Amino acid sequence: MCARSKRLVGASACKLREAVDSSVTTSSVHPTDEKFADSPSTSPPPLPMDAAIAFTSARNPSPTRFSSSASPSSRHPQRLCVFGPWRGRERRLRALRPKSQVQPPGATAADASHHDVVVVGAGIVGLAIARHLLLHTPFSVAVADAAVPCSGATGAGQGYIWMSHRKPGSDMWELAMRSKQLWEELAAEVDGQGGGGARERLGWMRTGSLLVGRTSEELATLQERTNALSQAGIHAEFLSASTLHSLEPALSVGKDGGALFLPQDCQIDAFQAVSLIEKTNNSYSSEGRYMELYNDPAMSLIRSEVTGAVEAVQTSSNILYGRKAIVIASGAWTRSLLHSFLEPALTLDIPVKPRKGHLLVVEKFDKVKLNHALMEVGYVDHQVAKSSSTHMASESSEDEHGALSISMTATLDTKGNLVLGSSREFKGFSREVDKSVVKCIWERAGEFFPAMKNVPLDIDQNTQIRIGHRPYMPDGKPVIGFIPDLPNVLIATGHEGNGLTLALGTAEMVSDMILGNPGKVDYSPFAIKHRFSG
Numbered sequence: 387m388c389a390r391s392k393r394l395v396g397a398s399a400c401k402l403r404e405a406v407d408s409s410v411t412t413s414s415v416h417p418t419d420e421k422f423a424d425s426p427s428t429s430p431p432p433l434p435m436d437a438a439i440a441f442t443s444a445r446n447p448s449p450t451r452f453s454s455s456a457s458p459s460s461r462h463p464q465r466l467c468v469f470g471p472w473r474g475r476e477r478r479l480r481a482l483r484p485k486s487q488v489q490p491p492g493a494t495a496a497d498a499s500h501h502d503v504v505v506v507g508a509g510i511v512g513l514a515i516a517r518h519l520l521l522h523t524p525f526s527v528a529v530a531d532a533a534v535p536c537s538g539a540t541g542a543g544q545g546y547i548w549m550s551h552r553k554p555g556s557d558m559w560e561l562a563m564r565s566k567q568l569w570e571e572l573a574a575e576v577d578g579q580g581g582g583g584a585r586e587r588l589g590w591m592r593t594g595s596l597l598v599g600r601t602s603e604e605l606a607t608l609q610e611r612t613n614a615l616s617q618a619g620i621h622a623e624f625l626s627a628s629t630l631h632s633l634e635p636a637l638s639v640g641k642d643g644g645a646l647f648l649p650q651d652c653q654i655d656a657f658q659a660v661s662l663i664e665k666t667n668n669s670y671s672s673e674g675r676y677m678e679l680y681n682d683p684a685m686s687l688i689r690s691e692v693t694g695a696v697e698a699v700q701t702s703s704n705i706l707y708g709r710k711a712i713v714i715a716s717g718a719w720t721r722s723l724l725h726s727f728l729e730p731a732l733t734l735d736i737p738v739k740p741r742k743g744h745l746l747v748v749e750k751f752d753k754v755k756l757n758h759a760l761m762e763v764g765y766v767d768h769q770v771a772k773s774s775s776t777h778m779a780s781e782s783s784e785d786e787h788g789a790l791s792i793s794m795t796a797t798l799d800t801k802g803n804l805v806l807g808s809s810r811e812f813k814g815f816s817r818e819v820d821k822s823v824v825k826c827i828w829e830r831a832g833e834f835f836p837a838m839k840n841v842p843l844d845i846d847q848n849t850q851i852r853i854g855h856r857p858y859m860p861d862g863k864p865v866i867g868f869i870p871d872l873p874n875v876l877i878a879t880g881h882e883g884n885g886l887t888l889a890l891g892t893a894e895m896v897s898d899m900i901l902g903n904p905g906k907v908d909y910s911p912f913a914i915k916h917r918f919s920g
């Protein structure tokens with residue numbers, strides 16, 4: 387095994403949790419984070435591999451380092467595979483950036499491996515793309531991450547797979563519908579395999595969703611949404627305060643309150659979903675079709691001097707050739723990564739930026755019983771971009787200047803833990819747990835659940851606080867498509883607070899793009915061309 391690379395095969399959910407529970411140390415990956423993150427901090431930029439989830443629970447006093455359980459010999463099955471005719475051109479390659487800047491000392495051709503598709507980023511989006519390609523194409527895939535799965539936004543995701551806060555006919559609608567359908571299919575497949583089924587292996591629950599309002603104005607909005615969703619063929623019900631009370635006795639919305647109810651909405655557990663996807667992906671390792679490299683940040687792209695096409699990704703320890711495509715799915719880090727890939731001749735600036743979120747998990751909380759997943763209607767505004775969609779560079783809104791925004795979201799996970807969200811703020815890549823934000827989340831929930839009001843929150847006892855950086859796009863839409871000047875390089879990022887929901891649809895779209903298929907969902911709203919400046 388190459389001493390500098392850590393190739394992890396078959397990481398279990400437990401290992402994923404260990405990984406984020408510990409401080410994984412590696413070399414600096416995102417030297418330019420600060421530049422793009424609008425961070426007020428003057429300290430060195432934190433890396434994504436810092437503990438992405440700051441568990442305040444004292445449960446794990448001596449966290450172990452993330453390590454593979456795979457035997458050393460099983461970690462390189464891919465070395466034997468996928469050598470294509472392009473291999474002989476290695477010597478003629480050059481980096482898009484000067485090699486002296488990008489090639490780490492000691493990285494040699496011996497560290498090269500050849501694949502059909504290389505995916506940068508092992509969040510839910512990158513791993514789902516790998517999964518789709520492995521299941522539905524004959525391609526071989528390599529995934530490289532600067533840290534480990536779930537160390538980015540994915541590990542903080544609450545797990546809503548919802549339609550109730552979406553607008554029929556919007557750019558995201560079809561993608562969300564398709565993606566939810568794919569999650570349903572996956573859950574049904576896992577159920578069919580027995581062994582605890584989707585609930586145990588995916589955290590899957592069809593809890594239904596309640597979008598709740600407390601004022602007559604909010605109720606008018608909810609009524610409108612109910613009508614629009616019903617017209618779009620979604621089973622949607624408008625609930626008065628009394629009907630809502632009979633469904634959720636612990637919830638208090640006042641006599642003017644009510645809710646939009648979608649009985650078919652579902653939820654997953656992000657860690658379990660990632661673990662399941664990883665397991666599927668790793669089942670292709672033995673036939674040489676899958677390789678994952680963690681703690682191995684991508685550093686530059688390598689271009690053929692013969693064809694001009696990008697042929698490989700240079701990581702800190704490896705050169706990964708991607709014969710068909712290279713997919714950049716590095717979440718909130720994508721802007722800085724692209725800059726480091728493309729500078730000095732920068733032709734593309736995708737203004738994705740980190741939108742920090744805190745999520746509070748209270749273990750086995752028995753003071754409030756939830757029968758459904760809930761969200762206050764204000765979440766819809768809290769989620770969408772406030773700046774004008776036509777001015778991508780606009781930073782005019784108060785929110786964009788860093789103001790904290792908190793909306794109540796509440797779910798119970800399959801273990802009975804109360805999961806409360808969530809905050810949104812622009813704080814660069816800071817991973818600091820802000821106790822005042824956690825307190826605000828708790829107090830906001832108390833406005834809806836009176837039983838919580840009298841319970842003081844001790845965040846050092848039986849709680850976890852998860853921190854993640856949603857990949858925020860000023861125009862509120864993900865970026866999914868080929869880079870016009872680099873025809874075999876694709877971007878898949880910018881899902882903000884929807885990445886778990888949209889991951890499977892995004893993966894299918896990326897796969898269709900690589901295959902040149904027309905696609906089940908219209909690509910055009912997410913394309914790069916004509917949307918961004920250089």
Ligand SMILES: Cc1cc2nc3c(=O)[nH]c(=O)nc-3n(C[C@H](O)[C@H](O)[C@H](O)COP(=O)(O)OP(=O)(O)OC[C@H]3O[C@@H](n4cnc5c(N)ncnc54)[C@H](O)[C@@H]3O)c2cc1C
Binds near residue numbers: 538683880
């Ligand atoms: C509090 C909170 C609650 C949320 N709740 C929900 C929800 O209920 N439903 C929902 O649909 N979505 C939710 N989201 C949003 C969702 O979590 C994100 O949209 C999604 O996880 C984004 O996935 P990703 O794979 O694009 O990014 P990430 O998970 O951030 O993954 C990006 C990966 O790229 C890696 N990387 C960075 N730089 C490099 C490099 N140079 N080389 C290699 N790898 C690199 C990182 O290490 C990281 O692992 C929530 C988010 C937060 C913060």
